[in-house]
Amino acid sequence: ATTQSTLGAKTTGSITVEGKTYPTDQWTNATSSILSHVSKQLYSQENHPLYITRKLIESQFPGPTYGNYTEGNPVVTTAQNFDVLGFPADHPGRSRTDTYYVNEKTVLRTHTSAHQAEYFRRMAEENSTEDGYTVAADVYRRDAIDRSHYPVFHQMEGARLWKRTPGMTASESAAQIWEDLKKLPTHDVEVGDPNPVTHAERNPLQSEHHSQEEVEAIAAHLKRNLELLVIRIFSEASKVSQASGTQQEPLKIRWVEAYFPFTSPSWELEVFWQGDWLEVLGCGVIKQILLNNSGVPDRIGWAFGLGLERIAMLLFEIPDIRLFWSKDARFLSQFKDDKIVRFQPFSKFPECYKDVAFWLSSATTSAAGGAVPFHDNDMMEIVRECAKDIVEDVKLVDEFVHPKTGRKSLCYRINYRSLEHTLTNKEVNVVHEQVRQTLVEKFGVEIR
Ligand code: FA5
Numbered sequence: 125a126t127t128q129s130t131l132g133a134k135t136t137g138s139i140t141v142e143g144k145t146y147p148t149d150q151w152t153n154a155t156s157s158i159l160s161h162v163s164k165q166l167y168s169q170e171n172h173p174l175y176i177t178r179k180l181i182e183s184q185f186p187g188p189t190y191g192n193y194t195e196g197n198p199v200v201t202t203a204q205n206f207d208v209l210g211f212p213a214d215h216p217g218r219s220r221t222d223t224y225y226v227n228e229k230t231v232l233r234t235h236t237s238a239h240q241a242e243y244f245r246r247m248a249e250e251n252s253t254e255d256g257y258t259v260a261a262d263v264y265r266r267d268a269i270d271r272s273h274y275p276v277f278h279q280m281e282g283a284r285l286w287k288r289t290p291g292m293t294a295s296e297s298a299a300q301i302w303e304d305l306k307k308l309p310t311h312d313v314e315v316g317d318p319n320p321v322t323h324a325e326r327n328p329l330q331s332e333h334h335s336q337e338e339v340e341a342i343a344a345h346l347k348r349n350l351e352l353l354v355i356r357i358f359s360e361a362s363k364v365s366q367a368s369g370t371q372q373e374p375l376k377i378r379w380v381e382a383y384f385p386f387t388s389p390s391w392e393l394e395v396f397w398q399g400d401w402l403e404v405l406g407c408g409v410i411k412q413i414l415l416n417n418s419g420v421p422d423r424i425g426w427a428f429g430l431g432l433e434r435i436a437m438l439l440f441e442i443p444d445i446r447l448f449w450s451k452d453a454r455f456l457s458q459f460k461d462d463k464i465v466r467f468q469p470f471s472k473f474p475e476c477y478k479d480v481a482f483w484l485s486s487a488t489t490s491a492a493g494g495a496v497p498f499h500d501n502d503m504m505e506i507v508r509e510c511a512k513d514i515v516e517d518v519k520l521v522d523e524f525v526h527p528k529t530g531r532k533s534l535c536y537r538i539n540y541r542s543l544e545h546t547l548t549n550k551e552v553n554v555v556h557e558q559v560r561q562t563l564v565e566k567f568g569v570e571i572r
């Protein structure tokens with residue numbers, strides 16, 4: 125993957141990704157450093173922690189019921205990523221501040237759900253014997269910079285469908301799902317799940333398409349599978365902690381109501397970890413319109429999507445998301461033979477904080493008249509482009525509006541730290557100066 129420009133809108137030119145060339149336009153904001161991550165396919169590199177995590181999850185969704193897949197090329201259409209899934213036109217996820225556009229109609233996928241329709245269509249083919257799938261892939265989002273956020277991360281999506289044959293009643297349809305649930309193991313972990321399966325406003329039954337008992341059965345099957353997945357992951361992680369002599373807290377998990385445009389009802393699963401609830405996945409009962417539009421109108425079912433890094437960070441106790449991209453042998457050599465081990469941190473190199481304070485230009489602050497607004501993610505992108513992987517986090521530490529002029533001032537604190545070497549003052553100063561200059565060039569700010 126190669127390309128041209130950095131941040132600004134480029135109205136002419138092209139971007140080549142995975143051998144295919146796309147014209148750029150005013151929407152283009154995919155940068156060269158982002159595109160340089162395409163085709164690394166960490167989830168396919170044997171002994172990489174993301175590969176080991178993927179394999180562990182796939183083993184919970186085995187054949188012949190489930191096919192296990194990966195999707196190499198992250199370039200999808202806005203139709204695949206948003207429209208087909210029912211994202212409204214004004215959904216914030218569509219914004220250029222959140223999503224990397226190749227051009228107006230083409231994006232780097234922001235989630236593995238962009239492939240749902242293709243996989244449903246595949247199940248509709250006559251020779252298909254699978255009723256479900258998992259798919260792992262790299263996904264791209266403009267986002268904060270800190271130890272758990274990176275603009276490229278990995279998701280794994282899963283789905284399971286059941287056929288309603290002609291003449292089958294809703295009770296018979298639900299009964300076959302309850303039968304499948306009985307085949308799954310039970311567990312004795314306490315799960316918080318205080319809410320009814322459907323909620324009239326927030327998580328309605330798709331009453332044109334489903335009966336309440338069908339949805340109860342789908343929800344029960346979905347939840348049991350994902351609870352078993354998390355229990356499996358935590359039992360693997362606790363074997364590792366025990367071996368290294370650390371005591372693990374008993375597993376606590378809970379279901380919370382959620383919203384996705386393509387499922388109803390929807391939930392998120394949270395795990396209590398290091399003193400806080402951590403969201404590990406989103407899921408729900410697939411909107412029937414999607415199945416109807418994808419050649420499988422006679423099927424109903426569930427889908428989920430999880431973050432592979434989130435799970436791998438728990439499993440291996442990996443403290444910084446940048447490490448997944450490391451080519452450092454001190455990192456890579458720790459993972460062997462598909463085994464889950466506790467990551468032994470190598471000595472941390474010193475950090476170096478630098479602040480940058482600036483006045484937004486009146487053009488960037490005024491609401492009226494075609495000016496470019498300044499978004500937190502624009503700051504993140506500038507720092508990413510200039511500092512590459514020698515930045516650990518970026519925080520807005522001060523925000524101030526001048527009482528007389530109405531001008532707005534922002535101050536960001538950038539924490540520079542390399543995972544691989546001690547940064548010299550000179551090195552950091554060069555990068556920091558580049559950040560300051562880029563802010564001036566792209567956004568017309570006045571450095572304070
Ligand atoms: C989604 O992306 C939905 N497509 C999930 C889904 C699939 C719902 C199928 C229903 C049916 P969300 O944006 O919450 O949802 O991301 C899903 C998971 O990806 C999160 O629970 C989290 O584990 C992981 N994730 C999200 N953002 C990040 C990030 N910036 N860094 C690391 N992991 C992330």
Ligand code: MG
Pocket residue numbers: 392403405406
């Ligand atoms: Mg979420």
